[in-house]
Amino acid sequence: VAPNQTLTGGNEPRNWSRSYFQAEHTRFVQGIVAIWALTDTADHQGGFTLIPGTHKSEVKTPSDVLNGTDDMGLSVQPTLAAGDLLLCVETILQGMRPWQSVPQRLLGFGYIGSLVRRSNEAPAQEGDRTIPEWTDQMTPEQRVILGIDRPNPGPIVNSDGKRTWLEKKHGTFHPSIFKTDPDSGIDEKEFYFWDLCGHLVIRDVMDAEWILEANEAIDAHKEKIEKGKDLAHGSNRLAGTGLSNLSGLFEFEPPHCNPSRRMIAHPAIVQRLNWMSGSGFVLDAARAIIYEKGTSGHGMHSGPVPGTPRSAYKLQNGRTYCETVNVTWALVDQNYCDGGFVAIPGSHKCRLPLPECLKTMDNELGLVKHVPLKAGDVVLFMGSAQIHGAYPWTNDNPRRAVIMNFVSRALDQPPRRF
Numbered sequence: 001v002a003p004n005q006t007l008t009g010g011n012e013p014r015n016w017s018r019s020y021f022q023a024e025h026t027r028f029v030q031g032i033v034a035i036w037a038l039t040d041t042a043d044h045q046g047g048f049t050l051i052p053g054t055h056k057s058e059v060k061t062p063s064d065v066l067n068g069t070d071d072m073g074l075s076v077q078p079t080l081a082a083g084d085l086l087l088c089v090e091t092i093l094q095g096m097r098p099w100q101s102v103p104q105r106l107l108g109f110g111y112i113g114s115l116v117r118r119s120n121e122a123p124a125q126e127g128d129r130t131i132p133e134w135t136d137q138m139t140p141e142q143r144v145i146l147g148i149d150r151p152n153p154g155p156i157v158n159s160d161g162k163r164t165w166l167e168k169k170h171g172t173f174h175p176s177i178f179k180t181d182p183d184s185g186i187d188e189k190e191f192y193f194w195d196l197c198g199h200l201v202i203r204d205v206m207d208a209e210w211i212l213e214a215n216e217a218i219d220a221h222k223e224k225i226e227k228g229k230d231l232a233h234g235s236n237r238l239a240g241t242g243l244s245n246l247s248g249l250f251e252f253e254p255p256h257c258n259p260s261r262r263m264i265a266h267p268a269i270v271q272r273l274n275w276m277s278g279s280g281f282v283l284d285a286a287r288a289i290i291y292e293k294g295t296s297g298h299g300m301h302s303g304p305v306p307g308t309p310r311s312a313y314k315l316q317n318g319r320t321y322c323e324t325v326n327v328t329w330a331l332v333d334q335n336y337c338d339g340g341f342v343a344i345p346g347s348h349k350c351r352l353p354l355p356e357c358l359k360t361m362d363n364e365l366g367l368v369k370h371v372p373l374k375a376g377d378v379v380l381f382m383g384s385a386q387i388h389g390a391y392p393w394t395n396d397n398p399r400r401a402v403i404m405n406f407v408s409r410a411l412d413q414p415p416r417r418f
Contacts, residue, residue, distance in 0.1 A: 004068035007049070007095040011057045017116045020055050020089040022351050030113045031090030037080035038105035046099040048086070048106060049077045051196075053346030054093040058315045059195040061093065062188055068097060072193055074345075140166055178318050186275050194276065195315055197345035198386030199371065199379055205268050206329065206376035214259035214331050217252060218288055218400060224248065225290060231390075233299030235360030240296030240392045246288040249402065250418055260286065260402060263329055272380060273406060276322050280409025285417035288331075291390075291399035297339065298390040299359050300368070302383065303347055309411060311384040313348045323408045326383035330373040331400040339391035340399055341371045341379065347387035354387060361389065 018031030041047055051074045054061070064070040077097065078086055088094065090110065112118070135148055141157050141164050156167035167173070180188075194200045206214070218225075225246045232238035249260035263269070264283060273281050304311045314321045334340040344358070344367045357363035370391065371379055381388060383405055393399050407413060 004098060005096040007051070007061075007066050007068075007093045009091045010051075010054045010061045010066075010093040011059060015091065018112060019091045029089055030116055032111045033088050033090050033094065034109040034111065035078075035080075035086040035088075036107040036109075037082055037084045037086070038107060039082050041078070041080045041104045041106075042101065043079045044077060045101050045104075046097045047077060047104045048108075049075050049095060049097045050088055051075050051093040053196050053349070055089045055091045056346065056349045057192075057196050059192045062192055064189070065192070066093075070189070072189060074193070074196070184275070185271055190272070191275070191320075194380075195320060197343075198313075198348040199343050199345070199381035199388075200272070201371065201373065202268055202272070202378045202380070203374070204376050205266065205378045208376075210259060210262065211331055211375050213255065214329075214402065215400060217249070217256035217259050218246060218290070218331075220256050221246060221248075221252060230296045231298040232296040232392075233301075233359055235297070235299055235362060237361055238297030238299060238389075238392055240294050241292070243295055243298070244290040244292065246290065247286075247418065249286055249288060260288075263327075263402060263404065268378070269327055269380070273325060276320055276325055276380070277406070277408040278319070278321065281325070281406045282409075282413055283404055283416075284407050284413055285405040286402065287417070288400065288402050291339070291393035293393060293396055293398070295393045295399075297361070297392040300342075300344070300354060300361060300387050300389040301359070302385065303350060303354055303387040304385050305350060305353050308384070310407075313382055313385040321408070322382050322385060323411055324383040324385070325406045326381050327404045327406065328373075328379045328381075329402040329404075330375055330377045330379070331402065332375050332397060334371075334373040334399060334401075336370045336372060338395040338399065339393040341373070341388065341390055342368050343371060343381060343386055343388040345369055348382050348385035350387075358387075361391075 020027070020029050022028070035048055051065070051071070062070075065072060065074065068075075075097075080086060090112070131148060135143060135146060138146065138148075140155075144155050144157050144166065155170055156173045158165055158167055158173060190200055225244050227241075228243045228245055230240065230242050232240065250257055250264075252260075302311065304313065310324050312321070312323050328341065342361075347367075355365075358365060358367065361368060368389075373379060405417075
């Protein structure tokens, strides 16, 4: 088994000459990788791997993700049949992972625009082009800048503003005015995952006693549970009975009010909301949801197109600005076979309307990701910016969760729904 290959592409170093971007209705792709499958490639058996959405990431990729030590559940190993062709943007994070069975046979080709510099470009040789004689009188630093001695990557020409010199090592030097603040309280991997995907799972926030008390509070107020409407958006796949809701959680008599009140300003939530939205956020809605077996799924919704203040997300000067964040507290396990919360990672950065087949999930286009949760876990997601929904519930044990909606200090606070 070969070792992991460090993934290439992603955010750093930014190379717009090979990247993907869209302006209005025109798409620009400067670099394409074509992978031809000569043999079948089984799922989760190693080989060519990529991380969706990384061609739009604005956060430096953690080293653990690059080298495969911890992919944070982000990587995808495409399943290909012999004869299939996979095309991907060159700047998406990609590479090879160790074979887990019989090695695959793949052919890889790279295509770039006519104005893009080749990555395997060799230094200019005598006779390749006319080099003026006067350049022999130039310093090494001048020759590099004149493009005479230009391997790729080439020598680094550096300066402190008073003198210029060549670094001993070749590579890239691109100084930044920003430095990582070790005292910010922000986990580097969480920051990366949030910016890339649009949601974040925090494990084991609630202990067993707290989970039990929260479920007992729902059991004690079953007469207040209201049946909502079917949220399947006309989808046959998502069809089922209406979703059940329980409001007034904070108004229950003690001790049944305590489990939900503990959630309002829990340190694990406040810490992350501060770097997701900035201080000044407020809670504008809270309720418990109950999915009995047969409850319909929730068609995919939200997203930044068309843009509104509530759906805005921006990374600027090392800070994320998300105007709405939803926080879901899982009170029971939620596995893939059960149904529950799903999202489209990276959709908070999309620039095209959501296709109808995705709204109904009749055709997921390989984009929809189920987010498994254990009782006590919490998932934070961009309530209006990230496209999300839910699969129908199939487990005999009802899905239970508490959902809290937070809005940033920049938004007018709507009527509270507690």
